[in-house]
Amino acid sequence: MSEDSIQQRLGLASGTPPLVALKGVSKYFPGVVANEDVDLAVYPGEIHALLGENGAGKSTLMNMLTGIYHMDAGEIIMDGESRRFASPLDAIAAGIGMVHQHFKLVKAFTVAENIHLGWNATPARISRKALEERTMNLADTLGLAVKPGAVVADLSTGEQQRVEILRVLARDAKVLILDEPTAVLTPSEARDLFAALRAFVARGNAVIFISHKLDEVMEISNRVSILRAGRKVATEWTTDCSEKSLAQLMVGREIVFNDMRGDGGARKIGVPMVTLEDVTLSSEYGTVLKNVSLSVRAGEILGIAGVAGNGQRELTYVLSGLVAPSKGTVTLDGEDVGRAGARAFAQKGVGHIPEDRLYAGMAPTLSITDNAVLREYTMPPLSNGPWYAPRRALALACEIAKIAGVMVPDFAMPARNLSGGNQQRLVARREMRIADKVLIAAYPSRGLDVGAINTMMRYFVEMRDRGVAVVLISEELEEVLNLADRIAVMFHGEIMGVVAAQGADIEQIGLMMGGQRQQGQAA
Amino acid sequence: MSYRLQRMPVAAPSVLFAARVLSVILALLTAAVVLALSGKDPVALGGKVLSSTFGSSFGLEDLSLLFSPLLYCGLAVAVGLRIGAWNIGAEGQFNLGAFAATGVALFVPGPTWLLVPLMALTGMAGGALWILIPTLAKAYADVSELITTLLMNFVALLLVYWVATGPWLDPSGMALATTARLSVSVPYVWGIVHWGLPVALMLAIGLAVMFAYTRWGYEVRIGGGNPGAAAYAGMPVQRHVIIVMLMSGAIAGLGGMMEVAGTVGRLQGGISNNYGYLGIMVAVLARAAPLGVIATAFFMAVILNGGIVLQSQGLTTHTVLAVTGLILFYAAIADEVARYRLIPTTGKVTPKGAR
Incomplete structure (x- = not known):
């Protein structure tokens, strides 16, 4: 060239x-x-x-x-x-200006205040009205429509991103760097x-x-x-x-992107491994799950589709025992476990790849060894009675890192020094080791690239073929359609319907994601 | 061949140790320069400190008596840090431990073999009681223990002043501001050094083993590292916070009991002698490792003892405080510097992290 x-x-x-x-x-x-x-x-x-x-x-x-x-x-x-x-x-x-994946805005401030914050072109004394006017002018010249008087916390992600871009452009950026800008946007916002x-x-x-x-x-x-x-x-x-x-x-x-469901229904799907019956969960913010009834069978992958924030997180909490439902029952392999707690769930064979690994799945300041053995530190050979064997923990950590394909220069190194993708691989492998019955994967491909996503999806297929009930929560509809046997759609904490993934009508799923109940018979 | 500096994610223990030693030398050198500039002879003063600390068994015994309370308070703070709690209140818990043990010694009759263990238990209970409110507030209402433990110190300090000059004042009329001499005392192991020191050393080793080799220690580490991850793994985080913080208070309380019943023999105002605050420094320098606390507490004891010697040579306490400050300052720099490595830029680095 x-x-x-x-x-x-x-x-x-x-x-x-x-x-x-x-x-x-x-x-x-x-x-x-x-x-x-x-x-x-x-x-x-x-x-x-x-x-x-x-x-x-x-x-x-x-x-x-x-x-x-x-x-x-x-x-x-x-x-x-x-x-x-x-x-x-x-x-x-x-x-040169950059818009990061995680916005650097002050949420309690208005759009105009955020635009002018830390900018030497901002007049030292200026009225709110004049500040908003300046912002409006900037927005007009740069062709980015924003609401100058609105508080950032009240804006949608797409609008916040626009504020972030406007802030960079207002400082006369000639080169704008955007780090995965569409990850947080709806298709129309992306357009x-x-x-x-x-x-x-x-x-x-x-x-x-x-x-x-x-x-x-x-x-x-x-x-x-x-x-x-x-x-x-x-x-x-x-x-x-x-x-x-x-x-x-x-x-x-x-x-190779392909239909990973494989043998097209000839596969044997077993008995229900985990069943939610009429589960309602209330928190201080109101009802977050409402009358959810759901069953995942051995050897199948159930996809959960829906716009993020419609109760998926809470659903994983209930499925992994992190919280007990306010109403309804959770049955794991025929046993009522609604109030058994996260440890009991893990011991009974429920693995959980959490949505936000840095706040839930890992202790970023602690060593890679400590993080790798989080699920197995109570089991032999790591533990005997009240004792814990650091050397065996290190051996297990090496083993997990090896299968996960993560190169670790030093296992005493804090886990935060690993890249996001490697953290995710490590957590996924750790959870797969204990998931004899159920594996809950919340947004497992978030932050991963095509190659790593592909590997991760193959893991899930492997687990499914071993007879594990896999719950896959994802915002990538395509991912769910490629992989899942059935798809449940969530909206405002409720299940709008469950459809078979093969030959699913995408239009119908889209409507359910928007809050329409399933028409016709359930799959 | 040119070199460049590269920051490593973890520093090798040997490098870290060397950096720490260097930081102490630099701090002492800085102090020496200032002393020389103000007309003192730093070499002679340094020699005096060393000879009177290490030159006689009396010096070593005095040193041990400073070492012991610093160990208890350092361990108390270090234990709290393990679960992510800053116990700024070791000073108060130390006072309460001394107060509770004195109460037993003054009002409960009995033989020494029974009373000393009983005093140790009440001392620990006193210390634990003094951290109970901050603990519950932290565990259940997420109130910062930094403030609450600190504030409890002043109450404890004044309580001890009050009982020592008021209700528990020595009835013989010989003392103005202390209780009567306690009828029982912690037995001596060597000269004027009592069992407080060996017990503290065993405690440090025991804690080190607990943190490294028990499931409980692992859970505390995770709970301190990220409470969210601990909850995710189904660990009882709240219970661990409560137990560890009460342990922290109990250790400081035991230190107070040993001080009053071993070293001083009477309860008096200010018996804690700032050991609780120095314990924070001891624990931080040891990076909350119980075995590290042995080294840093010893080191701090040498400094304090050196300060006493220097005062007899006409220097003020401020000089000693300045030296401790300098050491902390240099140690903080040394910890960071130890992570850097000189790497020749001509050599290729193999891409280990790349797949």
């Missing part, structure tokens, strides 16, 4: 320099090459996608570009000059975002778009750079690529 052709294809005058270029950038962490010798040039008017598996070094690279990390080798070139960003403030001053991004680059700016979702990369980007194991493996014109070729470049092998 010669330079001229890039400018030509982007419709730029020949000789137009890139807005920003990285040359030979390297960054090393203990025992790990985070980035090595990465070149990346982003031209005016382009949306440049950055693609890579977990731990491929995308975030590290962007953290160097935004002044959060300092590079060990290489340089950043802007306007023909080598630049050093000592802090994020330098990067912002140079016109709005894409339109705003196209308008932004049309003004001679550039966007760096980090994503795992191949279809989005195909849709939005002009060019795409792929990172693997810290190195850049390719930069391609998106139009020359397909989802398949991108996936291949990303993981270095071909990935």
Whole structure:
């Protein structure tokens, strides 16, 4: 790809320099090459996608570009000059802004206040009205509709993201970096975002778009750079690529997406392993589960679909014994266990991959060993009476890390030093070891890349074939449709209906996700 | 060949130890420079401290008497930290332990072999009682123990002042602000060193074993690391918080009992001598490891003893406080510095973390 052709294809005058270029950038962490010798040039008017598996070094690279990390080798070139960003403030001053996956907004403040916070262009004394007017003007010029007077906590995720983007653009960003921006958006919000991004680059700016979702990369980007194991493996014109070729470049092998249900119903589905009967759960925030009746049988995967926050989290709590239902019964393999508690559930063979592993599934400040044995520390050979054997715990941790395919330089290292994907793999393997009867997986693919998701899904199929009842909660409808035998749809803490996944009517599932009860007979 | 600094996620114990030793040397050097500038002879003063601390059995006995309460208070704070609780109230629990044990010694008749264990138990109960309210408030209402344990200190301190100068004042009229000499005392093991010290050392070893080699220790570690994860694994987090915090209070209380019935012999105001607060420093320097507390408490005892010697040489207590502060300061830097490694940039690093 010669330079001229890039400018030509982007419709730029020949000789137009890139807005920003990285040359030979390297960054090393203990025992790990985070980035090595990465070149990346982003031209005016382009949306440049950055693609890579977990731990491929995308975030590290962007953290160097935004002044959060300092590079060990290489340089950043802007306007023909080598630049050093000592802090994020330098990067912002140079016109590089980033919108992180987790928003950095003050929730109790209004939109206008958030936009003007920590900005030296904000007048020292200004009335609320004038501040909101300024915000409105900014929003109009930049083409991002926001409500200046609204409190951020009251906004939807999509609106919050728009505020975050407006805040970055208001500081005259020429290069906007977005880290998995659509992960939190509904499809229509994502469409709005894409339109705003196209308008932004049309003004001679550039966007760096980090994503795992191949279809989005195909849709939005002009060019795409792929990172693997810290190195850049390719930069391609998106139009020359397909989802398949991108996936291949990303993981270095071909990935087969297929219907993992396999033998099409010939498989034997056994007796109900876990059954909820008329379960209601009330919390201080009101009723979060309402008359839920559900049964998961041995050897089947039950998918739970629904927009996040409609009681899925609470359902996993009840299914794993973390909370007792206010009303109704929970039966595990024929035994009433409603009030038995999480430990009893685990001992009876219920594994639980929690939604938020850093707050529930792991103790991030403790060692990897401590985290890996969380489910088995009470069992032999780790435990004998009241005693606990640290050496055997280490041996077990090594074993789990090995099957999980996680390289651990030092098992005494705090678990927070592992990448998100590796944490997830470790937790998943730990839970699968104890899940003899039931495995509850809440959003197991969140934060994982295509390759890792594929591996994870194969685990679930493996468990299912061993006769485990698997509950798979996911916001990716496609994932549920590919994998589950039946799909239950949740809305406002209720089950709207259960349908067979094979030949399921997506339209109907969509309607149930929006709160319509199932029509016709149940599967 | 050029080098660059690289931060490691964990520091090797040997490097950490070396860094700690270096930090102490630097702190003493800094103090020496300041002393020299103010016209004192730091070498002579240092020699005086060392010879009077380690040069005679009297010095060593004095040192042991400082070592023992620092061990109890350091262990008390360290135990609390294990479940993520900052017990700032070891000072108060120490006072309450001394108070409760004195009550037994003054009003319960009986032989020494019965009374000493009984005093130890009441001392522990007193310490535990003094942390009970902060404990319940933390476990059930999520009230920060940092404030509540601290505030309880002043009540305990004033309570001891009051009984020692009022209701329990020595009736013989010989003492102005203490109780009568206790009729029973903790037996001596060596010179004026009583059983308080060996008991504290055994306690440290016992706690180290409990934390490393029992399921309970593992659960406390998880509960301290992330209560959410402990609940997820079905551990009784609340119960662990309560038990561990009461243990913490009981250990400080036992320290108070040993002080009044072993070292001092009478209950008097200010018997805690700031040991409770110094215990926080001891525990933090030991990173809440019970065996580490043995080393840091000993070290702190040397500093305190050195301070007493220095005062006899015409220096103020502030000098000693400044030295302790300097050591903490340098130790904090040393802990961070120990994580860095010099790596030659020409060599390639193998991508271990990459799949």
